[in-house]
Amino acid sequence: MNHKFIIGILGIIMLISTTFLSADSSRTINYQGYLTDSSGEPVNGTIGVSFYIYESLLTQMWMWSESHTVECENGLFSVVLGQTTPFQDSVFNGEDRYLGIRIGDDSEISPRTLITAVPHAFISQQMSGDIETESGKLVMKDIDGDSVIVMESNFDGTKSIVGSIKMFNPQPEPPAKMFEVNADATSGASLNLYNEIGQVMGFEPTPFNDGYLMKFIDPGDDGKLLEMFGNHQSNEAGLYLIDPGDDGHIVSLTSSPTSGGSIKMFNPQPEPPALIMEIASDLSAKGGSASISVYDDTQLLESHLEPGILNLVSDAGGVPGPSINLTAASTYARVGIGNDSPNEPISIGANLGSYYGEFVQIGNTDAGRYSGFMCGEDENNRGTILWYNNDNQLRLGSRSAGSDYATTLVIKEDQVAINTTTPGSQELYVVGDIYATGTITELSDVSAKTNIETIGNALELVENLRGVRYNLHSRLAADMKTSADRQVGMIAQEVESILPEVVSSPADGYKSIDYSRLTAVLVEAVKELKAENEILKQRIEALENAR
Numbered sequence: 001m002n003h004k005f006i007i008g009i010l011g012i013i014m015l016i017s018t019t020f021l022s023a024d025s026s027r028t029i030n031y032q033g034y035l036t037d038s039s040g041e042p043v044n045g046t047i048g049v050s051f052y053i054y055e056s057l058l059t060q061m062w063m064w065s066e067s068h069t070v071e072c073e074n075g076l077f078s079v080v081l082g083q084t085t086p087f088q089d090s091v092f093n094g095e096d097r098y099l100g101i102r103i104g105d106d107s108e109i110s111p112r113t114l115i116t117a118v119p120h121a122f123i124s125q126q127m128s129g130d131i132e133t134e135s136g137k138l139v140m141k142d143i144d145g146d147s148v149i150v151m152e153s154n155f156d157g158t159k160s161i162v163g164s165i166k167m168f169n170p171q172p173e174p175p176a177k178m179f180e181v182n183a184d185a186t187s188g189a190s191l192n193l194y195n196e197i198g199q200v201m202g203f204e205p206t207p208f209n210d211g212y213l214m215k216f217i218d219p220g221d222d223g224k225l226l227e228m229f230g231n232h233q234s235n236e237a238g239l240y241l242i243d244p245g246d247d248g249h250i251v252s253l254t255s256s257p258t259s260g261g262s263i264k265m266f267n268p269q270p271e272p273p274a275l276i277m278e279i280a281s282d283l284s285a286k287g288g289s290a291s292i293s294v295y296d297d298t299q300l301l302e303s304h305l306e307p308g309i310l311n312l313v314s315d316a317g318g319v320p321g322p323s324i325n326l327t328a329a330s331t332y333a334r335v336g337i338g339n340d341s342p343n344e345p346i347s348i349g350a351n352l353g354s355y356y357g358e359f360v361q362i363g364n365t366d367a368g369r370y371s372g373f374m375c376g377e378d379e380n381n382r383g384t385i386l387w388y389n390n391d392n393q394l395r396l397g398s399r400s401a402g403s404d405y406a407t408t409l410v411i412k413e414d415q416v417a418i419n420t421t422t423p424g425s426q427e428l429y430v431v432g433d434i435y436a437t438g439t440i441t442e443l444s445d446v447s448a449k450t451n452i453e454t455i456g457n458a459l460e461l462v463e464n465l466r467g468v469r470y471n472l473h474s475r476l477a478a479d480m481k482t483s484a485d486r487q488v489g490m491i492a493q494e495v496e497s498i499l500p501e502v503v504s505s506p507a508d509g510y511k512s513i514d515y516s517r518l519t520a521v522l523v524e525a526v527k528e529l530k531a532e533n534e535i536l537k538q539r540i541e542a543l544e545n546a547r
Contacts, residue, residue, distance in 0.1 A: 029082055045071075047069070048070075051068070054097065092105045138150070151166075202217065238254035249268065264278045279291075281291050323340060324337055370386040381401065394411040458527075
């Protein structure tokens with residue numbers, strides 16, 4: 001075959017029509033193809049074609065092959081595959097198969113063609129079994145003679161009275177029923193599903209044939225697990241979750257188009273099952289209503305929810321304890337804990353009075369007591385936000401790993417203190433270091449100032465200041481939560497004699513320096529120094545020019 005024709009083979013077009021013959025005929029496949037040369041012209045004449053069937057697209061070992069000499073007329077040819085080399089069962093007993101074609105001595109055409117309609121019908125020749133019929137009955141059996149499907153009916157000459165379809169698992173012996181459908185002209189139809197132990201599910205008419213019942217069953221003891229029913233006469237429906245051990249109800253859900261619906265939960269033991277909770281709706285009331293009731297093991301009502309009110313009450317020895325009250329009205333909603341008449345959205349303990357807005361209030365009027373919030377892991381790892389009655393302070397504190405309880409933040413009237421409960425006169429009093437990633441600014445607007453004058457003799461002031469290195473006393477460093485390491489700074493008493501404006505004397509007796517205010521002195525000192533430098537520079541230039 002010349003090079004031009006090889007190129008034509010690479011562009012081959014195949015139109016495949018596969019026909020599978022009946023099981024009692026020979027195993028052959030009718031194949032039709034259409035060949036063109038490289039210029040797209042249909043091929044005429046006699047050509048040798050080899051066919052191969054592979055297990056996959058890329059495997060090199062073919063499962064079947066056959067060669068034919070075909071007669072092409074205007075590109076069309078046909079051939080019957082399987083006449084020369086019969087198909088074995090293994091060729092078509094798997095998944096997809098791929099057809100490879102080789103023209104003459106050329107390489108196999110790539111890619112191979114997926115045989116999308118694999119003739120698995122060949123395998124049908126191996127099928128065997130039996131179908132038996134008798135009056136009103138049809139039985140399908142497998143190859144071993146075991147019944148797998150049984151259909152039967154009773155017939156009185158005019159209509160079928162009772163009919164059924166049953167399916168069996170033939171192994172192991174004896175055959176086990178897996179599926180059953182029954183139709184009864186009097187009682188209705190039913191459906192049952194089974195596993196190897198027994199029945200697991202069923203559909204059947206309700207006892208008065210006014211609806212249907214679906215049930216799920218524990219095949220081990222034939223106890224019901226779940227029931228669902230629908231009544232087309234009363235338009236009611238329900239669902240029951242059942243204790244399989246004694247068939248006692250655990251949960252029931254029922255509905256009624258007139259009275260509403262309910263969800264009930266039961267304790268199945270001891271008999272009879274005891275109601276422990278009920279959620280009910282009442283459609284008879286104007287606009288409808290709903291309620292939730294909770295019962296103890298003696299069937300006494302402990303908690304109840306109805307439109308607008310939920311009341312939870314503990315009862316120890318017949319004496320009501322602290323209650324939880326939830327109240328909702330058209331204009332407000334409130335929760336009371338230990339408070340039967342809350343006056344805020346959440347009230348814990350005593351009422352603290354009403355205010356404009358909405359609040360969570362925690363009240364305690366006893367002297368020396370605290371009220372507030374607590375959260376944490378255990379008594380050694382916890383945090384609190386507490387109101388101290390004696391000091392009239394709101395404190396935020398914490399304790400970690402059993403350490404001494406530490407107060408981190410104190411708010412009292414117009415003061416805020418950090419790491420101390422005894423702040424000085426400042427509005428913000430901090431014991432310890434302050435770290436800021438942003439800026440700390442002070443009011444400096446000209447409109448807020450009067451008696452403004454430029455600082456004079458700034459260089460002299462700076463000259464009189466003394467910078468020192470020092471260590472804080474270890475006791476003082478611990479109390480003030482700062483480092484006892486070597487530091488740099490100034491002595492407040494020395495600075496006070498030079499710049500009293502930057503020194504303050506808090507109530508704790510320790511003087512302090514506002515280092516930020518020293519900036520103004522340093523600015524003017526630098527300006528004075530620059531002016532002196534300019535004068536010296538001019539003198540030096542004059543001396544150099546006079547040479």
